[in-house]
Amino acid sequence: MEAPEFRDFAKSMVDYIADYLENIRDRRVLPEVKPGYLAPLIPEAAPEKPEDWQDVMKDIERVIMPGVTHWHSPKFHAYFPTANSYPAIVADMLSGAIACIGFTWIASPACTELEVVMLDWLGKMLELPAEFLACSGGKGGGVIQGTASESTLVALLGAKAKKLKEVKEEHPEWDDHTILGKLVGYASAQAHSSVERAGLLGGVKLRSVPADEHNRLRGDALDQAIKQDLADGLIPFYAVVTLGTTNSCAFDRLDECGPVANKHNVWVHVDAAYAGSAFICPEYRHHMKGIETADSFNFNPHKWMLVNFDCSAMWLKDPSWVVNAFNVDPLYLKHDMQGSAPDYRHWQIPLGRRFRALKLWFVLRLYGVENLQAHIRRHCGFAQQFADLCVADKRFELAAEVNMGLVCFRLKGSNERNEALLKRINGRGKIHMVPAKIRDVYFLRMAVCSRFTQPEDMEYSWKEVAAAADEMEAAE
Amino acid sequence: MEAPEFRDFAKSMVDYIADYLENIRDRRVLPEVKPGYLAPLIPEAAPEKPEDWQDVMKDIERVIMPGVTHWHSPKFHAYFPTANSYPAIVADMLSGAIACIGFTWIASPACTELEVVMLDWLGKMLELPAEFLACSGGKGGGVIQGTASESTLVALLGAKAKKLKEVKEEHPEWDDHTILGKLVGYASAQAHSSVERAGLLGGVKLRSVPADEHNRLRGDALDQAIKQDLADGLIPFYAVVTLGTTNSCAFDRLDECGPVANKHNVWVHVDAAYAGSAFICPEYRHHMKGIETADSFNFNPHKWMLVNFDCSAMWLKDPSWVVNAFNVDPLYLKHDMQGSAPDYRHWQIPLGRRFRALKLWFVLRLYGVENLQAHIRRHCGFAQQFADLCVADKRFELAAEVNMGLVCFRLKGSNERNEALLKRINGRGKIHMVPAKIRDVYFLRMAVCSRFTQPEDMEYSWKEVAAAADEMEAAE
Numbered sequence: 002m003e004a005p006e007f008r009d010f011a012k013s014m015v016d017y018i019a020d021y022l023e024n025i026r027d028r029r030v031l032p033e034v035k036p037g038y039l040a041p042l043i044p045e046a047a048p049e050k051p052e053d054w055q056d057v058m059k060d061i062e063r064v065i066m067p068g069v070t071h072w073h074s075p076k077f078h079a080y081f082p083t084a085n086s087y088p089a090i091v092a093d094m095l096s097g098a099i100a101c102i103g104f105t106w107i108a109s110p111a112c113t114e115l116e117v118v119m120l121d122w123l124g125k126m127l128e129l130p131a132e133f134l135a136c137s138g139g140k141g142g143g144v145i146q147g148t149a150s151e152s153t154l155v156a157l158l159g160a161k162a163k164k165l166k167e168v169k170e171e172h173p174e175w176d177d178h179t180i181l182g183k184l185v186g187y188a189s190a191q192a193h194s195s196v197e198r199a200g201l202l203g204g205v206k207l208r209s210v211p212a213d214e215h216n217r218l219r220g221d222a223l224d225q226a227i228k229q230d231l232a233d234g235l236i237p238f239y240a241v242v243t244l245g246t247t248n249s250c251a252f253d254r255l256d257e258c259g260p261v262a263n264k265h266n267v268w269v270h271v272d273a274a275y276a277g278s279a280f281i282c283p284e285y286r287h288h289m290k291g292i293e294t295a296d297s298f299n300f301n302p303h304k305w306m307l308v309n310f311d312c313s314a315m316w317l318k319d320p321s322w323v324v325n326a327f328n329v330d331p332l333y334l335k336h337d338m339q340g341s342a343p344d345y346r347h348w349q350i351p352l353g354r355r356f357r358a359l360k361l362w363f364v365l366r367l368y369g370v371e372n373l374q375a376h377i378r379r380h381c382g383f384a385q386q387f388a389d390l391c392v393a394d395k396r397f398e399l400a401a402e403v404n405m406g407l408v409c410f411r412l413k414g415s416n417e418r419n420e421a422l423l424k425r426i427n428g429r430g431k432i433h434m435v436p437a438k439i440r441d442v443y444f445l446r447m448a449v450c451s452r453f454t455q456p457e458d459m460e461y462s463w464k465e466v467a468a469a470a471d472e473m474e475a476a477e
Numbered sequence: 478m479e480a481p482e483f484r485d486f487a488k489s490m491v492d493y494i495a496d497y498l499e500n501i502r503d504r505r506v507l508p509e510v511k512p513g514y515l516a517p518l519i520p521e522a523a524p525e526k527p528e529d530w531q532d533v534m535k536d537i538e539r540v541i542m543p544g545v546t547h548w549h550s551p552k553f554h555a556y557f558p559t560a561n562s563y564p565a566i567v568a569d570m571l572s573g574a575i576a577c578i579g580f581t582w583i584a585s586p587a588c589t590e591l592e593v594v595m596l597d598w599l600g601k602m603l604e605l606p607a608e609f610l611a612c613s614g615g616k617g618g619g620v621i622q623g624t625a626s627e628s629t630l631v632a633l634l635g636a637k638a639k640k641l642k643e644v645k646e647e648h649p650e651w652d653d654h655t656i657l658g659k660l661v662g663y664a665s666a667q668a669h670s671s672v673e674r675a676g677l678l679g680g681v682k683l684r685s686v687p688a689d690e691h692n693r694l695r696g697d698a699l700d701q702a703i704k705q706d707l708a709d710g711l712i713p714f715y716a717v718v719t720l721g722t723t724n725s726c727a728f729d730r731l732d733e734c735g736p737v738a739n740k741h742n743v744w745v746h747v748d749a750a751y752a753g754s755a756f757i758c759p760e761y762r763h764h765m766k767g768i769e770t771a772d773s774f775n776f777n778p779h780k781w782m783l784v785n786f787d788c789s790a791m792w793l794k795d796p797s798w799v800v801n802a803f804n805v806d807p808l809y810l811k812h813d814m815q816g817s818a819p820d821y822r823h824w825q826i827p828l829g830r831r832f833r834a835l836k837l838w839f840v841l842r843l844y845g846v847e848n849l850q851a852h853i854r855r856h857c858g859f860a861q862q863f864a865d866l867c868v869a870d871k872r873f874e875l876a877a878e879v880n881m882g883l884v885c886f887r888l889k890g891s892n893e894r895n896e897a898l899l900k901r902i903n904g905r906g907k908i909h910m911v912p913a914k915i916r917d918v919y920f921l922r923m924a925v926c927s928r929f930t931q932p933e934d935m936e937y938s939w940k941e942v943a944a945a946a947d948e949m950e951a952a953e
Contacts, residue, residue, distance in 0.1 A: 111544030
C-alpha cells in the first residue's frame with residue numbers, strides 16, 4: 002500500500018470511526034454470536050495476492066461488528082470504564098507512524114522525555130507528594146505501564162528485591178530460596194484478582210486480610226496479620242492498598258495501613274486503578290490521605306481519564322529497587338547518555354514500549370484539566386441518579402455505599418433471584434452488567450462507562466433493570 | 478473534542494503521517510538533543526482550559542520531532558527492524574475506536590476469535606506443525622503477546638508450573654521453595670538479554686551454555702550441561718533455542734537441541750523474534766528443522782513482517798500449563814461460555830489486552846503473502862549488497878556469516894579502533910548503528926530496517942561508513 006491509497010483508506014476509517022462512535026447507542030450492546038462464529042466468515046488462510054482496502058472496510062460490518070461488545074455504548078455497565086477519546090485516537094496514530102521502541106533514552110529521546118514530563122503533569126494534577134515527581138530533583142518519578150496488573154507485579158518484584166537484600170545483610174547464611182520461602186505480602190480480601198496473580202507470578206505468598214464491614218482494609222487488621230506472620234518466622238515485605246476496589250469501589254484506609262506497613266518496613270503499593278482518576282478533583286482527594294506513606298502509586302488514565310488503553314500511570318519513590326532488580330545490560334542497548342535520563346526498559350516487564358506519552362499529552366491539552374474534572378463529576382452524578390431510581394423501587398436495595406461511578410445493587414432476597422435477574426438482563430442484550438459477591442451476598446454492578454452517557458441513558462438502563470425484574474416476577 | 482473536529486484533526490494527522498513517512502529519508506536519523514531537552518519546551522503543568530488541535534499539531538515539529546530517532550528511515554540500522562506499515566496504522570485506528578479489552582471471550586467475541594484465526598493463518602504461512610494450530614482441533618493454539626520478552630517469560634512460567642507438578646508427584650515431601658531452588662533452565666550464551674531477565678523475574682536459575690564457533694547452540698553442549706546439572710542434583714526444566722540471535726543472527730541447531738531437551742523432559746521454547754518472519758519464505762524454513770520438538774514458538778510480526786508494535790505471535794502445543802499456572806477467576810470475569818473459546822487473559826502476564834488481531838488481518842490481506850515474502854527477500858538482498866561493498870574494501874572484514882538482513886562487520890584490527898569508528902559514525906548522525914561483542918571481538922551491526930530502503934540507500938550507508946573510516950585514518 003502506497004501513501005496516496007493510505008490517505009484515502011485512513012480518511013475513510015476516520016469517518017467510519019466517527020460514525021461508529023456517534024451512533025454507538027443504537028447498536029445492541031452485547032453481541033448475539035455463539036463461540037466459533039467468526040472462522041466460517043473468512044477464508045481458512047491468508048490470501049496470496051493483496052486485496053483492495055475497500056473490501057477490508059466492508060468486512061468490518063460483516064465480520065467484526067457482529068461479534069463486538071460495545072464498551073463505549075452508554076448501555077455498557079460491565080467491569081469498569083475503559084477510556085476512548087478522539088484526542089487519544091489521533092495521538093495513537095502519530096505513535097504508530099513514529100513507531101519507535103523507546104527502551105532507552107537514545108532509542109528516541111522524545112519518547113522518554115515526554116513520558117517523564119507527562120507523569121509530572123499528571124502527578125501534579127493529583128497533588129501527589131513531590132517525592133514521587135521527577136521534577137522534584139529527587140530519586141522519584143513516573144512511568145507508563147501497560148496495565149495495573151503489571152504495576153502491581155513490578156512493585157511486588159521491587160519490594161522483593163529490596164527485602165532480599167536487607168535480609169541477606171542480616172542473615173548472610175540464608176540462601177535466596179530460604180528467604181523467598183519466608184516472604185509474605187498482604188492485600189485486602191477485596192483486592193483485585195491481579196494482586197493474587199502477581200503473587201503467583203512472583204513466586205511469593207500473599208495473604209488475604211479480611212476487610213471491614215464497609216469492605217475496606219483497616220490498619221488494625223493489617224497490623225495483626227503482620228504480627229502473626231512475624232511470630233511465625235515469616236518475613237512481611239509488601240502490602241497492596243486498594244483505593245476503589247473492583248467489587249464495590251471501596252477505599253482501603255491508606256491513612257491507617259500506610260503507617261502500619263511503614264512501621265514494619267513493608268513496601269506500600271497503592272492500587273487506584275479505577276478511582277485514581279477522580280483524584281484530579283479536590284473533593285475526592287481525601288481518599289488518598291496517607292499517600293506520603295506509599296512507596297509506589299498506580300492508577301489507569303486508560304480507565305476513567307479518557308486516555309485510550311494502554312496507559313497505566315505508576316510512580317515510584319525510589320525506582321532503583323525496580324531498576325536494579327532486573328538490570329541486564331547488553332552492549333547493543335548501552336549508550337553514552339546512560340544515567341542522565343531514565344532508560345524505561347528497566348522499569349517494566351517487557352523490553353519494547355510504544356510512544357504512549359503522546360496520548361496523555363494530547364488528552365490533557367485538548368480537554369484541559371477542567372473538562373476532565375467535569376467528566377469525572379458527571380459520571381459520579383449519573384451513578385447517584387441510578388442509585389436514586391433504584392432505591393425508589395421497593396423491590397431493590399443497595400449492596401454497598403455508592404462510590405464514584407459504581408452502583409452495587411440487588412433485588413431484596415436470595416442470591417439465586419439476583420443471578421436469575423442478571424441472566425435475564427444480559428439475555429435481553431439491551432444493557433450489559435457483571436455481578437460481584439461479597440461475604441456470600443451476590444449483587445449486580447452498574448458502572449457508568451461511556452463518555453456519551455446522558456441522564457436519559459441512566460433512565461433507560463434503570464427501566465431495563467426494572468423491566469427484567471417485572472418479567473421475572475411474571476414468570477415466577 | 479466533538480466528532481466534526483475529530484474528523485478534521487484526524488485527517489490532518491493522516492496527511493502529516495504520510496508526509497512524514499514519505500520524506501523520512503531527508504531527516505537526520507539520530508537527534509542532536511541532549512538529555513533534558515524537552516521539559517523547557519512545554520509548560521510545567523497541564524492546561525486548565527482546552528487548547529486547539531491546530532496548536533497541538535504545530536507542536537509536533539517544535540517539541541517532538543527534534544527528539545525523535547527515526548526508526549523508519551533507510552538510514553536507521555540499529556537493533557533489528559520494528560514494523561511500520563499503512564495497513565497496520567489504519568487497523569490500530571479501528572482498534573482504538575472499538576477500544577474493547579479482550580480479556581475474556583464475552584468481553585468482545587470478535588477480539589478473541591479473530592486472534593485465534595489470525596494465529597492459524599500465520600502458523601500456516603510458516604508451516605508450523607498442526608499441533609500448534611487451533612484449527613487442528615487439538616489443545617494447541619496461538620496468542621498475541623506484547624513482546625518476545627513476555628513470550629519467553631510466559632513459556633518459562635508454564636515450564637516451571639509443569640515441572641513443579643511433576644516433581645511434587647515424585648517427591649511429595651519437598652516443598653515448593655525446595656524444588657524452585659533446584660530448577661535450572663538453559664539458553665545459549667548468545668541468547669537475548671530478555672532470556673536472562675525472564676530467569677530473574679521468574680526466580681529460577683538460567684544457565685548460559687557456550688555456543689559453537691558459528692555462535693549456535695549445539696545439541697552436545699546442551700546435553701552436557703543438562704547431564705552435569707542432573708549429576709549435581711538440580712532439576713532441568715526449560716531450554717530456549719534462538720533462531721536468529723540479536724548479536725549476529727545465528728541460528729541455534731533446533732534439530733539437535735530439541736531432541737536433547739525432549740529426552741530430558743525439558744520444555745523447549747523457540748525464540749525466533751526477528752528471523753521468524755523469514756520462515757514465510759520456503760527457502761528459509763530449513764532453519765526451523767526440529768520445530769516438532771518445541772513446546773512453544775514465538776516470533777514478532779512487529780519486527781519484520783510489517784505489523785506495527787505490539788504484535789508478538791506465540792504458539793503453545795499445550796496452553797493448559799500456562800493457563801492453569803496463573804488462573805485466578807473472580808466472579809466479575811466469569812461468563813457462561815467459558816471453555817468454548819480461549820479466555821486469553823490466562824495466556825499472558827497483564828489482564829487487559831487491545832484488539833491487536835485487526836492489524837494482522839489488515840496487513841495479511843492488504844499485502845498478501847506474496848508481497849510479504851518479497852519484503853523479506855528484498856531486505857536479505859540489501860544485506861548481501863552491503864556485505865559485498867564491505868568486503869570489497871580491504872580495511873574491513875565480516876565478523877560473522879551474513880544471515881537475513883543483518884551484516885556484522887568491523888575494521889581489521891583492535892576493538893578500540895572499531896569503537897572509535899562507531900562513535901564517529903553515530904556522531905555524524907547520518908546513519909545509526911549499534912555494536913555487539915562476541916568472544917571479546919567488538920563489531921558493528923548493520924541491520925536493514927526500513928521498508929523504504931532502496932539499493933541507493935545501501936550505497937549511501939556504506940559510503941558513510943567508509944567516510945567515517947577515512948576521517949579516522951586522517952586523524953590517526
